[in-house]
Amino acid sequence: MIPIYIKNEKKFKTITLTLKFKAPIEAERLTERSLLAKLLTKSTARFPSEQKLYDHLSDLYGAHLSSYVTKQKTAHVMTFSMEFIHDKFVDEPLFDACCQLLSDVIKNPDIREGAFDAQKVAQEKQLLAARFDAIKDNKAQASFQRMLQEMFQTSYRYPSIGIESHLPAVTPESLYAAYDSMLQDEKALYIIGDVTEDVRAKLEYYFDFLSNEAALEPLKLEPKDKPVYVTEYTHTSQARINMGMTVPVEYGTRDYFAFIVMNQIYGGDATSLLFMNIREKMSLAYQIHSQIDARLGLLYVVAGVQNATYQQAVDMILSQLEMMKEGQFSEELLAIAKKMLVSHRRENFDRPRGWIETSYASTFDAVKLSTDEWIKGIESVIKEEVMAIAAQVNVQTIYCLAEEVTA
Incomplete structure (x- = not known):
């Protein structure tokens, strides 16, 4: 079972539920993992279009589903999060519904015949290409990335969102392979709000994932006599x-x-x-x-x-x-x-x-x-x-x- 961390904080009207996936930073996987993080939050098998998923979130009193990727130490971390109103304010079982949805985002994506939908993949590739263009147009961001490329020779030199030159090679099938690999990641679940240990059994039910420990390489840079x-x-x-x-x-x-x-x-x-x-x-x-x-x-x-x-x-x-x-x-x-x-x-x-x-x-x-x-x-x-x-x-x-x- 994955580790589950529960924080009781009564001052929040909302509950935040966050699922983390950790893997070593590998250049050949960064771009697909970045695309995958966004793609998985746009549809599920039960809600196979972005509009249907958005409508369902509206029915859940405006619950917010989000995802992002980051680098932490020498790990590439994918984060999936749900924020929703506490049941006591709406007198409906939102907790179960939101746990089910976040679980479905990971367990039951919109996959057909071993691949993601080609049109959806193409759309996410366009959006990521636009992000790469925005970084290039932003001199501050672009120059910082160039500095990292000069400073590091390992995969740490690349941004968490991936490598632009790898984008054209991504296919619906390669994204499914990246998804299959992601399921083997080291995982952790966090929940904060007006909740107690009583919710642990439900969380173990909805998020019954296996978790493999990510083997992270240390980041070593030898001192330089001159920069x-x-x-x-x-x-x-x-x-x-x-x-x-x-x-x-x-x-x-x-x-x-x-x-x-x-x-x-x-x-x-x-x-x-x-x-x-x-x-x-x-x-x-x-x-x-x-x-x-x-x-x-x-x-x-x-x-x-x-x-x-x-x-x-x-x-x-x-x-x-x-x-x-x-x-x-x-x-x-x-x-x-x-x-x-x-x-x-x-x-x-x-x-x-x-x-x-x-x-x-x-x-x-x-x-x-x-x-x-x-x-x-x-x-x-x-x-x-x-x-x-x-x-x-x-x-x-x-x-x-x-x-x-x-x-």
């Missing part, structure tokens, strides 16, 4: 800077918490060094921030800057990192960073999806941290620890997308 610089040129009103860095941290350790705090001070919000110095004081950036994948020890800096001064901006971004190594930030900024992180964490748990995603992320690590333990870890970080972790940052890749300036 790889890549500059590409295009027509753009502002240059885009994307930097990829690594930090050797282990989840749940003091270094892990120091890394999270370090990022917050470096470029986490409008009080950070990158924002206050490079954007506000020096006016070198239109927008700038840093972000991390703390579990993988990855740090990214993203900025939109003037074409004529992008190299200066790169130098200043790196200089702010040197300032952190030398402790050139105040205790006040450290206190603000920790306060903001704790506040964000608590706010996250005030939303159903926040609890689900945070709880699911915790299953990727052998060490388990409660919310109180996480907050205590953040609050205990001292300045010297932030300096020490900043000193371990290794700049791997610096990618710039700019318009060539001619004299």
Whole structure:
């Protein structure tokens, strides 16, 4: 049986039911899994058209069915979710009906003779092609993806929605093969709302899936003596800077918490060094921030800057990192960073999806941290620890997308 996580939260009028599928990130499967996530929520064997499924959701008092794909650690995760009103507000058995529908989305899709409907597959391929086009047109997104491709040589370099060049080869039959493979994924079920352990038996009935453990490869990048610089040129009103860095941290350790705090001070919000110095004081950036994948020890800096001064901006971004190594930030900024992180964490748990995603992320690590333990870890970080972790940052890749300036 798949693990089932139940969270009783009386303040929500709705119940959120979420089913997760985890598999290793594999380049040859990403595109089909991305298409499959959307295709499965457009029809079922019982409701073989999008309109019929939409009408049924309307009959369920506007229940919301959704899906998306993400990368977490080195896993590709497919998420299917139902949000619906609690039975007590409508005096109808919505719980059973919604569980049945989400179960049918996975167990009973609209499949005929070992293949999905060709017209529906073609439509989803068109929609995904449009998403790829939108990313290419968005210089910020496109340049970040190019940085990832330069930084990583494994399948991690690709976006969770897939690979554009693989799209033409997808067929109704290959999607069915991807569906058959998806059923072998590692799975987990989450439910949050005014529910108790009494619903577990029903959930085990509707979601009686077998779950295989996903074997995930570690993500390893050797430190570089010098970062790889890549500059590409295009027509753009502002240059885009994307930097990829690594930090050797282990989840749940003091270094892990120091890394999270370090990022917050470096470029986490409008009080950070990158924002206050490079954007506000020096006016070198239109927008700038840093972000991390703390579990993988990855740090990214993203900025939109003037074409004529992008190299200066790169130098200043790196200089702010040197300032952190030398402790050139105040205790006040450290206190603000920790306060903001704790506040964000608590706010996250005030939303159903926040609890689900945070709880699911915790299953990727052998060490388990409660919310109180996480907050205590953040609050205990001292300045010297932030300096020490900043000193371990290794700049791997610096990618710039700019318009060539001619004299």
